[in-house]
Amino acid sequence: MTSKRANGHCFQFSLLAVLCCASLAALAQENTGEGVSELEEVLVQPSPEPEPDFVLGTGVSGETLRRMPGGGGDPVRGLQAMPGMTFVDDSEAAPAVRGSRPEENYMEADFIPVGYLFHAGGVISVFNADLVESFTIYSSAYGPEYSGVTGGVFDIRLRDPKTDRWQGNFDASFLHAGVLIEGPVTDDQSLYLAGRMSYLDLFLEDQLEDEDGIEFKQFPKYSDYQGKYVWHAAADSTLRFQINGAADKQEIIVSDDSEEVDTDPIFAGRHYESTAFHEQALLWETTLPGGGLWQSALGHSSSTSEAQVGRAGDTDVELDRWLVKSHASVPLNQRHDLKVGAEVTHINADFTVGFNDPACTEFETDCLFTGAERLETVESTRINVGHLFVKDNWYVSEDFTLYPGVVLHGEDYLDKVFVEPRLSGEYRVNPNLSMSAGTGIYHQMPDFIQVNEVFGNPDLDYIRSVHAVTGVDVKLGAGWSVKSELYYKWLDKLVTGDDENRYANDGEGYAYGLETLVRKDLSERLSGWLSVSLSKAKRKHKLTGDTFVFDYDQPVNVSLVGNYRLSPKWELGAKLWVHSGTAYTPIIGAELDEEVEDLYRPQYGAINSDRFPTFQRLDLRVDRVFTRRSGKQSRAYLELLNVLDARNVSDYDYNGDYAERKEVTQLPLIIGLGFSAEF
16 A cells, blocks of 8 residues: 545645655554654733734744643643644644645744755654743734745744753653753853753664565754843843754665555655754844834854655755845834834855756646656855835824835745735724724735756746735733634635646635634733634635635634643643544546556546544643742653544555555654753
8 A cells, every 4th residue: 555645735845854754654553553742831820911023913922832742841832732833733733824835834933934844754843842931923914024925924932041050951851852051151151051852763674574565774863052141231232153954864664566556656765854053143133212123143054955756766865055135113203103124134055956846836746756757957146135115104193093004025946026005903992802904915925946047947926915804802800801703815826736827826725713822921820812713724726716725724723722720830721622524535536657567547537626524632731840948940841642542544555556545643642751851
C-alpha cells in the first residue's frame, strides 16, 4: 500500500518529511501504542490576557497556551485550539487561516521575521516555551504594518531576561533536553541563553527495524537555541541584541519493493533532509517627546536546506538575508496619532534544483512524479523587497476611532509595486461592549518555484485578496468575555496549471464565516475557552468554470479547553477538539500508463467532492508542582493525547492498481510525560 493524497495537490519538496513522520507514527502505533510529549513549566499566578496592538486582533499569553492540554507545554502548538485555525492533520502545527494556506501566513518574533517555526514537520516549535510571553493573532483585515501575505499574521513576543538574580531552568522529556540560564549583568543590563537538543534518535538507533521496506539511516533529530541581551541605556531607551537558530536532520531509505512507492515508484531510494537557520538582530526602542515610540531593527539571517527525495530529485538551497526595519508612532494632536514605518530586505539566494516536476496545483488532480518532465537549474539570485506604510489613529470622538492607512510594497525580482489601502475602526458602545470592522487589499507572490524561469512562469502575477470583517467584543465580568467576528475574503489570480506556460493565474476563491471565542481568564480556580468556527471556503477555475471546496475547508470547527486548579500544587486540564472531516478527491478507478511499465494512473472524481469522517479528539492533562527546601520549584506533567483512541482518518493508502485501499489514521492514544527544575 502507498499513501496518495486524494486531493491530488503536490507539495513538491516536502515528501521526505511526510514519509518520515508517517513511518514514525506507524511504528509508534503498531509497536508501542504510546507517544511522548515535551515538558514545559506550569505557571500558577493569575495573568490577564494581553491586548492586541490594534483592533481585529486576539491576544493570548504564552502562559495560557503552555498550560493547554494536548500541546505538550509548547505554546505555539496551542494555536490549534484558537478560533479560525484550520488543520487537516492533528500532527500539524502551522494553521490555515480563513481560506488561505499555512504557507500564506506571516510570523515574526520580537519585530523580526521567523526563519522557520517548527521542527520535524510540525512536532514542536523552535522556541524554548518558557521564553514565549504572548501571541497576537490577526486573522484578516490587519493594518498596514504587515504586508506581503494573504493569510493570517502571528506576532510572537519573547520576554526579556529576569533581573532579580542569576537563575536557570532544566527541562527534559522523551524528545529532548534543554537548559535556560538568565540573570543581571549590571544594574541596567541582563541576558538569557537557552538551548535544546533531541536525543530520541540515540535511544532508537539500534532498535529500529525495517518497516515495509523503509530503513532509518538517521532518525529525525533537532536542536535550537535563543539568546537575548538587554541594555536599558537610558530611562527612555532600550537596546536589545538577540539570536535564534535551529537545525533538523533525517534520512531514510525506501526500497523498490516497498508498498510505500507502489503508485509512484520514482520515490524509491534515499530520502534525506537537512535544514538549519541562524538569526541575529539588533533592536533599539526609544520614547519620543510627547509620548511617541520609535522602534528600529537591523537583522541578519542565513539558512541552508539540502534534500533528496528518492529518484524524483534533489535540492540544495542557501539563503542570506539582511533586514532594516523602523516604525515610529507620533502624537500629532488630541485627535490624531500618526504611525509610519519602512522596511527593506535584501536576499541572496543560491540554489541547485533537479526534479521530475508535474507542475501541479490545487486545481489539478493528476500529479504523479513518475513520468513527469525532468527539470534542472543552478542559479544565484539577488532580491530586494521594500515596504513603506503610514497609518492614522484618528480619534473621531471619545468612543469612536478610525484607523485609515496605506501600504506601498514592491520588489525587483518580478518588478512589482502595489499600493494597498487599509481601513479599520472601533466603536465603544459602553465600557464593556465594543464593535469593530475592517477591510483592506493584500497581495502575495506565488511560490518561488512557480515563478522560476525553468520550473515555472516568470510572467505570473501576484495573488490578490480583499479582506472584510466586522466583530463585537463583550466583557461579562469575573474574567469572562465573548468575542465574535463575521468575515469575508476574496482571492483572485490564484495559480493554476497551464499546458503551455506550466502555470497561469486562472484561479479565484472566497471564504466566509463566523468565529466566536468565549473565554474565562485565569482566576483562583477555573480558566479556559470555547472556540466555535462556522465557515465555508471554495475555489473556482475561471477558464473551465469548475468550482470545488478548498482543501482546508472545515464548515464546523469547535474546541473546548478547560483548566481547574485543585490546589497550589495540582491542576487538571482537558481539551475537546471536534471539526468537520477534511475534503478529499475520491479515486474512482485506474488505468495502465501508456509509457511507464506496470504503472497505473488513478482516475479521479470531482475535486474535493468527498470528506473523511468527522474528526474528534479528547486530551487530558495533570500538572504537579514540587517546592524544594531551597524554595526553588520543580514541575511535572502527565498528558493523555486522544484519550478515547479515536481513529481519525487523514488519508487512504492504495495498492498498485488502486483496487484496494485502507485508512491512514492520525495520532493514536499517546502518553506524554515531562519534567523541569529551577536551579
